[in-house]
Amino acid sequence: MKTKWKMLALTAMLSAGTTTANAADNSYVGDLGEDAYYAESSEYVGDLYNDDRAEPTANEVSYEEAAEPAQYFPSELEPVSFVGDSQPTYQGDVGSGIAMASASCGCQSGDCGGSCGNACAPAACAPVACTPSRRVASKTGAWMTAEALLWFPQVRSTIPLVSTNDAGVLPELDQGATTAFGGQNAFGGDLQAGFRLDGGVMLTEDFGMGGRFWMLGEAEDSYNAGGDGTAGSIGIPYFDSDLVTDQENSLKIAFTDGNAAGEVDFQGDISVNTTLEMYGAEGYGRFRLLGGKGYRSDLIGGFSHFGIEENLTLAATTTQTEVGAGQGDVYTFNDDITAENEFFGGQVGFLTTVGRGSWTLSALTKVHLGNMDQTWTSRGTRGRSGFADQPGGIFANNAEQTISESNFSFAPEANIKLAYKLRPHVSFSVGYSFIMWDDVLMIGDNLNRNINTGYLVLDGAGAVEAAERPQFDGLETDSLFVHGVDLGCVIQF
Known part of the structure; x- marks a missing residue:
């Protein structure tokens, strides 16, 4: 039988091109390298996601505000020696003077979430940057x-x-x-x-x-x-x-x-x-x-x-x-x-x-x-x-x-x-x-x-x-x- 070398070479090239994959878009089972090259020894699993679909990516986060923030009163707080990293503040001569967090935060570019408001984005104010300041309050x-x-x-x-x-x-x-x-x-x-x-x-x-x-x-x-x-x-x-x-x-x-x-x-x-x-x-x-x-x-x-x-x-x-x-x-x-x-x-x-x-x-x-x-x-x-x-x-x-x-x-x-x-x-x-x-x-x-x-x-x-x-x-x-x-x-x- 006469071998058609030109056709075999073309088929091999096409097969090699089909098995080339983007690691970001595919997952497969079997050995990589040579096994991935030869179609006969590789098994492929479906796409992780479809590039053609209009879905939100993992880099997008949705924030929703509560309908009405919960109220709290100073008298409901348990006395603590201090809030934050500084030393305890003076306790008043009457009542229980306790250190309490105020509305001002350590973020320079804006307030940060929760009681600090939502004026600035997370990228501009990391959670550790919003440190509560303290004030003296007589309970x-x-x-x-x-x-x-x-x-x-x-x-x-x-x-x-x-x-x-x-x-x-x-x-x-x-x-x-x-x-x-x-x-x-x-x-x-x-x-x-x-x-x-x-x-x-x-x-x-x-x-x-x-x-x-x-x-x-x-x-x-x-x-x-x-x-x-x-x-x-x-x-x-x-x-x-x-x-x-x-x-x-x-x-x-x-x-x-x-x-x-x-x-x-x-x-x-x-x-x-x-x-x-x-x-x-x-x-x-x-x-x-x-x-x-x-x-x-x-x-x-x-x-x-x-x-x-x-x-x-x-x-x-x-x-x-x-x-x-x-x-x-x-x-x-x-x-x-x-x-x-x-x-x-x-x-x-x-x-x-x-x-x-x-x-x-x-x-x-x-x-x-x-x-x-x-x-x-x-x-x-x-x-x-x-x-x-x-x-x-x-x-x-x-x-x-x-x-x-x-x-x-x-x-x-x-x-x-x-x-x-x-x-x-x-x-x-x-x-x-x-x-x-x-x-x-x-x-x-x-x-x-x-x-x-x-x-x-x-x-x-x-x-x-x-x-x-x-x-x-x-x-x-x-x-x-x-x-x-x-x-x-x-x-x-």
């Missing part, structure tokens, strides 16, 4: 602060109330007597413990309402003494306004000179006590004026009430021991005087807080403006055995006297506090507080030591002599302040 919540107050009231002065001297020497100031109780800077200045409670709720991130109450324990100074004068003389010094005497004198409680021709001897005892009480109650609102990373400043405004009360009681009994007329007669004297101050007004000020890590420093400055209602109450008696008691004591010149007046007053206040956060919602603090009232009624400013002995001591017939002394000359007021250390615990809810 709506409540707070409560309990503090122990270690405060020191201002020292107070009064007239000399009790004097002492050597045995046989009259207890009169011009005779070298020493003031045993009362006098200049006699009371106050010592530690007076108390407590302060502060609590409230943040209604929004910017506005909250709260209340505060504080009270100091009763500050007390007292003097008790007695005797017959052999160990030293005791008396109540005063200036005798009798027209004949008109000089220093004293009411002898314990005295003896061992001289029958000398001064009359007495034995007895005396008790003097003075107390001071203070408290304050406030209701206030706070509105954020400034805020940023690690700081916040609030405007404070509200109602203020303060109470300041001082009391003085004096009781003395003395018996004449001198032989002669009046021997054995007992003389009694009782004074009870109260000065009461009640402040009602408003307050305005600023609370600024700065935080770093677990530490928080806050400063509160404000002023209270309003009326100070003042009431002076005095009552007393004096007597001699065998006769009815007379109204009025030594410094209380009437059986009972009540005088009231009201004056405009202001009271600046300052608190500074450093707190350390031990747990997420618990902090301990140490601070300093100062409050001063410019118009306060105090007993020491209103005692009159000009006394008429003839009116003070009943004579042998149980009568008294004019003129009545001491006399009331009107109420005198002065400023008063209190300051000291605060130790507290803050709990945030």
